[in-house]
Amino acid sequence: MTDLAYMSIGEVASLLKQRALSPVELTRHLLDRIDSVDKHLHSYRTVLADRALTQARRAEKEIARGEYRGILHGVPIAVKDLVYTAGIPTACGSTLLEKWLPRYDATIMGRLEAAGAVLLGKLHMTEFALRWHHPAWPAPVNPWGADRWSGVSSSGSGVATAAGLCYGSLGTDTGGSIRFPAACNGAVGLKPTYGRVSRYGVFPLAKSLDNVGPITRRVADAAAILGVIAGHDPRDPTSSHHFVLDYTSLLGQGVSGLRMGIDERFLSEGVHPEVREAVLQAVAHLTGLGLQVVEVVVPPIEPNFMVDTWSTLCARDAADAHRETWPARAGEYGPFREWLELADKKTGADYAAAHATRLEYAGNMAGIFAEIDILVCPAMPYAAPPIGDDALPLPGDNYVRPRFTYPFNFSNSPTLTLPCGFTADGLPIALQLVGPHFAEDTLLRVGHAFEQSTVWHTHVPPL
Numbered sequence: 166m167t168d169l170a171y172m173s174i175g176e177v178a179s180l181l182k183q184r185a186l187s188p189v190e191l192t193r194h195l196l197d198r199i200d201s202v203d204k205h206l207h208s209y210r211t212v213l214a215d216r217a218l219t220q221a222r223r224a225e226k227e228i229a230r231g232e233y234r235g236i237l238h239g240v241p242i243a244v245k246d247l248v249y250t251a252g253i254p255t256a257c258g259s260t261l262l263e264k265w266l267p268r269y270d271a272t273i274m275g276r277l278e279a280a281g282a283v284l285l286g287k288l289h290m291t292e293f294a295l296r297w298h299h300p301a302w303p304a305p306v307n308p309w310g311a312d313r314w315s316g317v318s319s320s321g322s323g324v325a326t327a328a329g330l331c332y333g334s335l336g337t338d339t340g341g342s343i344r345f346p347a348a349c350n351g352a353v354g355l356k357p358t359y360g361r362v363s364r365y366g367v368f369p370l371a372k373s374l375d376n377v378g379p380i381t382r383r384v385a386d387a388a389a390i391l392g393v394i395a396g397h398d399p400r401d402p403t404s405s406h407h408f409v410l411d412y413t414s415l416l417g418q419g420v421s422g423l424r425m426g427i428d429e430r431f432l433s434e435g436v437h438p439e440v441r442e443a444v445l446q447a448v449a450h451l452t453g454l455g456l457q458v459v460e461v462v463v464p465p466i467e468p469n470f471m472v473d474t475w476s477t478l479c480a481r482d483a484a485d486a487h488r489e490t491w492p493a494r495a496g497e498y499g500p501f502r503e504w505l506e507l508a509d510k511k512t513g514a515d516y517a518a519a520h521a522t523r524l525e526y527a528g529n530m531a532g533i534f535a536e537i538d539i540l541v542c543p544a545m546p547y548a549a550p551p552i553g554d555d556a557l558p559l560p561g562d563n564y565v566r567p568r569f570t571y572p573f574n575f576s577n578s579p580t581l582t583l584p585c586g587f588t589a590d591g592l593p594i595a596l597q598l599v600g601p602h603f604a605e606d607t608l609l610r611v612g613h614a615f616e617q618s619t620v621w622h623t624h625v626p627p628l
Contacts, residue, residue, distance in 0.1 A: 170198050170329035171625050174240055174386040177332060181228060181239045188228070188239030192221035192283050195241045199285065199330050202628060207303045208325035210246045211254055212286040217241065220283045227281070236389045236413065238281030243331040245322050246287040247294060248274055248377075249366035257368045258290040258318070260301050261490060261497045271366025272401065273335065273377060273394045280393045285331050288321030293483070294337060294370040297500035304552075307349055308626035309592055313549040316346030318370075322380045323350040327626055333381040333390050337367065339374045340475055341570030344597065347380050347582040349549035351593030351624065353612070354380045355387040358602045359577035360405035362391075363398030371482030372403075373520075374475075374574050383622060384583060384612040388412035391605060407603050415606050416613045421455025423611065426537035431463040435565065437547040443586030443594040444543050447615065451541070454614055459537050464529035466572065468565040475571045477511050477519035484508035523575045530576035534601035539611055543569050544582040544595035573599055581608040584621035593624075 169177070169191070180186035196214050203209050224239035244250075247257045249267035256262045270278070277284070289305050291298050296317045298304040305324040307315040316323050319336030323346025326334045336343045338356040347354025355378045362377040369375055379390035392412045398404045427448060433441050452458060466474075483504055484491065491498070491505045498505070533540070546568060573580050578599050585596035596615075600608045616622050 169194060171382070173383040174236060174332045174381065174389055175383070177240060178236045178238070182233055184228060188221040188224040188283065189218065191239065192217050192241050192285070195285060195331065202328060203325070203330055206306045206308060206324050206328055206330070208288055208305045208321040208328065208330060209243070209286045210256065210289045210302070210321065213253065213284055217283050217285050224281050224283065234281040237277065237393055239283060240332050241283045241285045242277065242333050243285045243288050243322070243325055244274065244335040245290050245319050245337060247290060247337065247368040248287075248335060249368070250274055250284070250287065253287065255287065255368070257294065258292040258299055259501070260299060260499065261494060267366070269366065272363040272398045274366065276394050288319075288325055288334060290321055291318040292499050292501040293368070294318040294339065294342060295501055295504050299499040301499070307549055308628055309351060309549065312552055313592065314349055314552055315549070316349040318342040319346045319380065323347055323352055323354075326350070326380045326382060327352045328628060329625070333379055333386050335377060335390075335394070336380050337370070338376045338378060338574070339370045339479060340574055341567050343376070343378050343380060344544050344570050344580065344582045344595075348544040348593065348595030351584050351626065352380050352382055353384055353387050354378065354582040355391060355605070356573070356580045357391065357395065357605055358405070358579045360403050361407070361579070361603065361605065362394050363396070363401040363404045365398050365401040369482070369486045371479040372486070373482055374479060384581070384609055384616050385413060385416055387581070388416060388609045388613070405603070410606050412606055412609050416610055418610055419455070420611050420614045423456050423539065423607070424459045424537040425451055425456040426459050426461040426533060426540040428461050428463040428542070432542050435546055435568065436543055439588045440543050440545070440547055440594050444541070444596055447585040447596045448541055450619065451611070451615060454618065456611070461533045461537060461540070463533065463540070463572070464526055466526060468568060471571050472565070472567065474519045474522050475567070475574070476507065477515050478523065480504055480508035481511050481516045526572065527576040530572065530578065531601070538600070538604070538607055540599040542597050542599065544597040545569060548588045548592035548594055569597055577602060579603070579605045579608060581612045583612050583616060584624070585619075586621060587624070
């Protein structure tokens with residue numbers, strides 16, 4: 166039954182729809198696997214076995230009556246532990262909210278439930294979705310190497326998905342927190358356009374930068390989940406009215422003739438040689454699929470200035486999100502208090518200047534998409550680094566971790582991260598596809614075409 170855990174959502178959905186597999190049987194298999202495997206990986210904060218089995222039994226009866234809801238009906242998934250779930254602990258990686266029970270479900274949670282998905286549990290994350298895991302709990306373990314970084318802040322989402330402990334998960338991304346865990350754990354991560362997915366009922370890190378999206382093992386699975394959770398929500402005024410496409414049905418459309426932007430300096434400077442070679446090979450493969458290479462110049466931004474701009478925006482937004490508990494309950498915070506202390510040092514003028522810089526960068530980035538359909542670059546400058554090298558800029562070298570993530574939070578661009586190779590040490594290497602606003606369909610089509618004509622997605626971690 167091990168292979169069952171690594172099937173795609175599409176594969177198990179077909180079996181469930183045909184009643185060749187029971188949602189209850191499938192859910193029990195995943196729960197047993199969590200019980201066996203996750204004691205070593207620590208990806209789950211809360212396992213909801215009774216709730217999951219109740220949902221699975223309901224799905225089984227509905228499917229038997231011919232009331233099939235769609236591709237997620239009866240499929241076990243999990244969500245990052247900052248997605249509100251009514252009556253279920255939502256700790257946001259903290260001890261401050263360890264016993265907090267939201268009174269209502271997040272919009273995305275309601276949409277997943279309406280689609281018939283089975284919620285296995287809530288997934289570990291860093292404290293309040295920044296870069297530090299709270300020392301009260303063990304950090305999620307990268308299944309490709311226990312001594313390697315599992316990504317932040319959606320680390321539990323990346324680990325659980327890659328290790329076959331759910332068929333897909335939700336993460337959030339403010340500066341790379343979907344892309345880092347996807348890249349480090351050899352999974353697929355989709356950061357949608359800002360506003361594509363409602364953030365109502367999702368505890369914020371920085372409201373002006375936060376995005377919600379899926380982490381899966383297949384591009385088609387990301388398309389399936391996005392199709393369920395995307396769309397305007399009147400309770401989130403920042404959510405877009407832009408029409409939601411049937412992303413799954415569009416995957417088979419051709420990619421030949423699409424314009425693929427390449428900035429050789431952006432792609433290679435400060436990038437580990439193994440990553441650079443894997444991405445260049447991916448570019449060559451995409452060219453073979455019919456994409457046309459167009460040379461572009463990504464708007465430049467000096468790394469330290471980029472980090473400072475992002476930090477100013479994120480810290481001040483975080484201070485606003487925590488105004489009810491900081492500094493009134495400062496002693497209950499873990500390492501995240503350092504971020505709020507940083508916020509206290511930032512002035513309104515600092516925030517205004519950072520916001521202006523972001524707007525200027527976003528405008529410059531939008532300009533290059535007048536010439537291209539997608540931009541191709543690494544998701545990270547290197548594969549999963551050793552645990553401990555987890556400061557945002559790595560000390561002592563020029564491999565600045567967020568150089569391929571922050572820019573696309575500044576510009577609100579959708580991105581798709583997917584495996585494109587392995588290092589000599591057997592660690593996954595990740596490709597990132599970037600598009601203009603609301604071009605998730607194009608990113609998914611190209612990513613699916615690449616995935617289906619390569620073998621990287623077939624590798625599973627050596628558990």
